[in-house]
Amino acid sequence: MTTDRDVDDELRALLMRADPWPDPDLDDVLAPLVAREASPGAPQRAPQRVVPLAGRARERWVGAGAVVAALALSAGALASGGWTGEYATGTVDGLVRDADGNVLRTDEGLPYVNAWGTDTSPLVDLGDPGAAAIIAGLAPRDRTLPDWVTWDEIVAAVTPDPGTDPGVTSADGLRMWLLFTAADAWQVSWLEAWTAGDEAAVAVAFDGWSGALEATARSWDPESWQGRERLIEQVRGGDGAAMRYDAEANNHWLRRTGGVGDPRTVDESGAAAGAERS
Amino acid sequence: MSVQAREADRVTVLVRRFGPRVLGYLARRTGHREEAADLFSQTLATVWRRRADLPDDDDEALAWMIGVARMTLANGVRASRRRDALVRRLRDEIVVRTAHHGTSDVSERVRAALARLPEHDQEVLRLDAWDGLTGDQVAQVLGISAPAARQRLARARARLRKELEVRDAPRR
Structure with a gap:
């Protein structure tokens, strides 16, 4: 005799088999994440350290071995509000040290990673009406985009929706986000050109994509950046599958067209490609 | 061991034990690995800040953590624009380790x-x-x-x- 419980169990089993997301074993990634959150530099909704804006704007900061010019803060952006008057509390090497200068480590020997990495740029309250003007001012408009998108559209894609509580982030983080979104646009153009067999357009799109991506290099940890560099080399060699796989996982513009990026799209070949790249 | 140290240890144990399930909760609802990784990082930050509120019972703690993830999701999928290196690595690892399923x-x-x-x-x-x-x-x-x-x-x-x-x- 079939009971209600049997029917429920059967339906539950059906649903379980349809689960698109098996829980992966991420212990070695979760450990440093926990360590990061436990570090004194972990992000807070309202960052604690406050540095006078006028003084900070004249500074230069060192990130990932490269000297990076401080962000130019336009008078318009300052007047429009949105700056919190505080700064990301990154460190020179992105690690947390004690008073004696020694790197703090977990019991497992992993270094405590500063939540802001090397970022010490001014913080922006993304919930402030002035944030949109700030983001618009941070866009690297001298960088070429595909002809189907403008920097204003990139800015719009990065600007939070009104009415949300998007939190606080750093100006440099926003600048990187703008570049990531521009790289995504070039990635779409590359895929279109590659599919069409248009070699000239492939070359142009590759330069745009790799150039925008390389401009974000200092925001990646070395290990992850090596994966990006490998992807760039694969694509330079004409590996359309690797490019498509990466786009399906992450591309902002492809996601807008729907259906891409769902964990269900990950298959064995994709997983292998991902493993190869990382 | 101080109260703070005990709380820290408990968060560490719970996140490593339940983290994949909380991440799975977010991934199923966003349908996107990158956003799931971003949201998971935010959820983790909230769990860390509120660690004194963690229920003593592990089953209740899991539900509490899922509840935090649910609120993080409700407060805006794009709450954090900062591309954190660990979040990116987490995203990459999710891509690599998530097998074909269902x-x-x-x-x-x-x-x-x-x-x-x-x-x-x-x-x-x-x-x-x-x-x-x-x-x-x-x-x-x-x-x-x-x-x-x-x-x-x-x-x-x-x-x-x-x-x-x-x-x-x-x-x-």
Whole structure:
């Protein structure tokens, strides 16, 4: 005799088999994440350290071995509000040290990673009406985009929706986000050109994509950046599958067209490609 | 060991034990690895800040963590624009380690039927079958009583069954 419980169990089993997301074993990634959150530099909704804006704007900061010019803060952006008057509390090497200068480590020997990495740029309250003007001012408009998108559209894609509580982030983080979104646009153009067999357009799109991506290099940890560099080399060699796989996982513009990026799209070949790249 | 140190150790243990399930909760609802990784990082930050509130019981702690993830999701998928290196690594690892799963015709049909249900029905079914929560945990996450959660689950199952039957019925 079939009971209600049997029917429920059967339906539950059906649903379980349809689960698109098996829980992966991420212990070695979760450990440093926990360590990061436990570090004194972990992000807070309202960052604690406050540095006078006028003084900070004249500074230069060192990130990932490269000297990076401080962000130019336009008078318009300052007047429009949105700056919190505080700064990301990154460190020179992105690690947390004690008073004696020694790197703090977990019991497992992993270094405590500063939540802001090397970022010490001014913080922006993304919930402030002035944030949109700030983001618009941070866009690297001298960088070429595909002809189907403008920097204003990139800015719009990065600007939070009104009415949300998007939190606080750093100006440099926003600048990187703008570049990531521009790289995504070039990635779409590359895929279109590659599919069409248009070699000239492939070359142009590759330069745009790799150039925008390389401009974000200092925001990646070395290990992850090596994966990006490998992807760039694969694509330079004409590996359309690797490019498509990466786009399906992450591309902002492809996601807008729907259906891409769902964990269900990950298959064995994709997983292998991902493993190869990382 | 100080209270703070005990709390820190407990967060470490709980995140490593339940982290994949919390991440899975977010991934199933965003349908996107990168956003799931971002949201997971934010959830973790909130869990860390509120570690003094963690329930002593592990089952309750899991429901509490899923509840934090749910609030993080509700507060805005794009709450953090900062591209953190660890978040990116987490995203990459998710891509690498997530195996092919649930792509049979039957699974597609079940997912499609689920997607046609009202959101509150979908949510209670996912919490039960996909997130693997008990009735009490489902109630805790949804902020309702255990009897109410059971009732909601029963109704949702009935609607899903009906939806599957309708689609399975022979067409004339």
